[in-house]
Amino acid sequence: FLSLFKISTLDAWGDALYINVYGCDVYPPYFINKDEMFRCPNPTPQPGPTVAFFTSFVLIGSLVMITLFVGVVTTSMEEAHRLQMVEFEIETRIRELCNERSVTTSQLDIYRRVFAMLDLDGGGTIEGEELRLGLQAVNIECSDDQLENWMKEVDENSDGVIDLIEFIIFMTNMKKKAMEEQEARKLTEEEAMNKRTTMKKEEE
Numbered sequence: 001f002l003s004l005f006k007i008s009t010l011d012a013w014g015d016a017l018y019i020n021v022y023g024c025d026v027y028p029p030y031f032i033n034k035d036e037m038f039r040c041p042n043p044t045p046q047p048g049p050t051v052a053f054f055t056s057f058v059l060i061g062s063l064v065m066i067t068l069f070v071g072v073v074t075t076s077m078e079e080a081h082r083l084q085m086v087e088f089e090i091e092t093r094i095r096e097l098c099n100e101r102s103v104t105t106s107q108l109d110i111y112r113r114v115f116a117m118l119d120l121d122g123g124g125t126i127e128g129e130e131l132r133l134g135l136q137a138v139n140i141e142c143s144d145d146q147l148e149n150w151m152k153e154v155d156e157n158s159d160g161v162i163d164l165i166e167f168i169i170f171m172t173n174m175k176k177k178a179m180e181e182q183e184a185r186k187l188t189e190e191e192a193m194n195k196r197t198t199m200k201k202e203e204e
Contacts (some may be wrong), residue, residue, distance in 0.1 A: 002031075003016055004057070004061075007054070007058065007061070007062075008061035008062050008065075009057075009062070010058070011056065011064050011077060012060060015027075016054070017050065017054045020054070021047045021050050021051065029036075030179040049094070073201075075149045084177070090164065090165065093165050094108070094164070094168065095163060097165060097168055097169065098168075101169075101172045101173065102169075103168065107134065108168070111164075111167065111168050111171055112130045112164070114134065114167075114171075115164050115167050117134075118131065118133065118134040118167075123164050124163060124164070125159075125161035125162060126161060126162045126163075126167060127160075127161050128148070128160075130145055131147065131150075131151070132147055136148075140174075148160060150170065150173075151170075153170075153173065154167075154169045154170040154173065
């Protein structure tokens with residue numbers, strides 16, 4: 001194992017090759033007839049298979065594997081950097097959106113928690129059925145066409161799903177619609193009350 005490790009690091013691997021090709025009783029020359037420990041266990045070496053083994057081992061162990069290792073590390077770092085940049089762009093877009101639509105920090109935290117609850121598969125996006133379940137949880141019923149129209153309003157990249165940014169836009173749109181409906185009902189009630197008051201005065 002120590003010899004294989006030295007060969008894989010290209011540390012005097014040529015000596016190991018020649019010892020196996022010529023035999024340790026011939027190579028290296030300064031070991032000849034010095035000690036019994038340098039006697040060759042195989043006096044008839046086979047140069048062909050030996051050269052093939054060492055060549056393939058050096059190519060795979062020293063060149064291919066280190067290249068693959070460096071490639072994997074480099075690719076992982078590039079992927080991590082890309083994900084970090086995407087996350088930074090998303091957070092920047094969220095901050096701009098919150099300033100544009102007057103979303104407070106507490107509201108943003110609520111939107112994040114609701115989005116995480118609706119994202120059942122953990123894919124970072126919400127599909128139509130997941131959004132329907134969320135609307136039903138707050139007692140909002142909608143038809144398929146209505147749900148599709150709502151999703152088209154916020155689906156900026158037209159991929160059929162809603163990410164966190166689009167979900168914030170959706171929630172602010174729903175809040176705006178709810179306030180408009182509330183104001184419309186209030187105006188209707190005021191008009192009805194004024195009408196009843198006018199009719200009462202006319203009767204008097």
